[in-house]
Amino acid sequence: MNYETTLTGESSAILVDDEDRTRRRRRLLIIGGVVAVALVAAAAALSMRGKDAAAPDAAPQAPVVTVLTPGQTMVARTVSSTGSLAARVDMPVGVVGEGGMVTRVLVQPGDWVRAGQVLATVERSVQSEQVNSLAAQVEVQRANAKLAQAQLERAKALVGRGFISAADIDQRTATRDQAVAQVRVAEAQLAEQRARTGRLDIRAPASGLVLTRTVEPGQIVQAGGGTLFRMAKDGEMEMQAQVAEADLATLRAGNSATVTPVGSNQHFSGRVWQVSPVVDPQTRQGIARIAVAYNDAIRPGGFASATITSGSGNAPLLPESAVQSDAKGSYVYIVNGKNQVERRDVKVGQVSDTGVAITSGITGAERIVTSAGAFLTVGQKVKPEALKAR
Template identity: 80%
Template sequence: MNYETQLSGDAVIAIDEDAARARRRRMLTIGAGVAVVLVAVAAWISMRGGKPADAPTAAPAPVVTVISPGQSKVARSISATGSLAARIDMPVGVVGEGGMVTRVLVQPGDWVRSGQVLATVERSVQIEQGRSLAAQVEVARADAKLAQAQLDRAKALVGRGFISAADIDQRTATRDAAQARVNVAVAQLKEQQARNGRLDIRAPAAGLVLTRGVEPGQIVGAGSTVLFRLAQGGEMEMRAQLSEADLLSIRPGNSAVVTPIGGTRGFAGRVWQVSPVVDPQTRQGIARIALSYNDALRPGGFASALITSGSGSAPLLPESAVQSDARGSFVYIINGRNQVERRDVSVGQVSDEGVAVTSGITGAEKIVTSAGAFLTPGQKVKPEMATRP
């Protein structure tokens, strides 16, 4: 029994050793196959240039359009704010003795001509006084006519000796006195008529009615408050507040563009007067910009102005080239290594031709004209010079 068991155990051990040797031979065979495959792949890669077909390649540098603007002649401009007003503000009040207003004939916003009646004052007493003076004129003329007739008859009788020369002189003096009384009566009548005419409140010049401060039934008199305000010719102006330094560069005749606050439309105007004094408190002076009438220009409103004060040289860039962030305005330039660099700039006047850059660049740099928002400082790019029209 024991002998048989020992034989059985020796057989099992022999079988296990054979199986292990078989597994080792298979592993060696598989390893040799894998090595052969790797050698083949390496040989194939070397034949293809040393890179596998599906190996990732470096992304090409993006192409960006650049421009070297140089120096262009651009207008120098000054920004200012101020209020709108009538260029010539005409207050209209009572010229004559006044009285009770019977009619008001205009409203704010109406256009009036020179001498047009704006309001009338009750004049019944003055009319009767005028009639009385007109009657006195007729009486004086009748006396003058009688004195002239008596003088003519006396001259006809002087040759016959019925009238002396002294009588002729007396009658001539009587005629002259009567004629003088006619002139006095006529002058008094005209004076009364002028007084009556001054009871009409009239426009001193053609223009636009801005305000009305009187109503029918109101009692007005000399020295009363202003009844109407007119803008002569409807002309407006902006009274731009400027610093002392800016005032030095402004001259009458400089062009300007005025934009009322809350609007987007600009109105062309010209500086017609520069303040000869500076406010000692604010250190500012006023430049008055003349404007043609437009219903969007309302006296008392606030506006901004861009005043052209001359011309100079500066780089002129398209608007797409200038960007801005919390640090201010900037452009991207391409350096000698074809890398992107940020350059902070100061921006001047913006016009249809482009944006004038007052500082930060000279114009000789290669400046990115578009797609700057997709670039980052230090990025490698391929610059391509823009074709100028």
């Protein structure tokens, strides 16, 4: 009884083990099939991708570029230069009279003054006393002339009675005339002294702008002792533009110009009023003097750049994006008749808001690449597309 029970248990265990083995085989078969299918699919995908990747190598697609045929446009010919700012008429003001100690200084740099306005005064106590003395002398001489006239008139009244001779009348007439002349001499001496005293006032020779002041109260000054003030007549300014010899020949008085002081973003309109008749043999440059209206941004002694319009002419006008540059200079890319990229070296002229004028290198009939030139190579095949008008 016990033996049978034990045998039955062992049989059941054997059956369970067989079922587990069967299930495991099925799972392995299923997993193997799935893996095999996945490998086949991956191989097929790689094969298709390889075919697709090989197609562009066999026939690469040409990039699309935008081109422009600029033609000819009327543009201004300009000359660029640099130079110093200055007063158009720089007036030094010094001592005119005999000089002395400065008592007052009445203006500061930057002040506007009128012609004849007093800029500073010199001590004049001695000169004032001399004026008073000469004024008294004038009064003395006038009194003498008045007395001589009265004596002459009384003598003439007595001539008819025989008390005064004709010779006495002549003598008294001469005395009267001499007294009158002495009055004139005294008056002239007084006027001279007053003029000398007036010259102790340092005055503006013309209306204008005070630029510098080198005198202070208490300073001793004398005639020929140096410049006390510098003025710009009528406040007129100019730029003394340094221009290359070749460009100087193209300029004329009356050419318009634009002046830009260094450190300022302001532009000032001006006009050339004088072109230097000589050229510096060392620098091979001459000076074009450009008159500019007064502005507080224009300071004499400062530095500025100028663009002078020397004329006008026809030239191709390109957008800035079309012009490239490297160590060899400026150039553009053109598309030839075979739709291949070519490099063309050019010379750049006037640059403005409307574009870049090309003075040489192209005629304007070419197809110019307007953008993305940095990504192209010479000889590359492209697909040109005309730039659409805005």
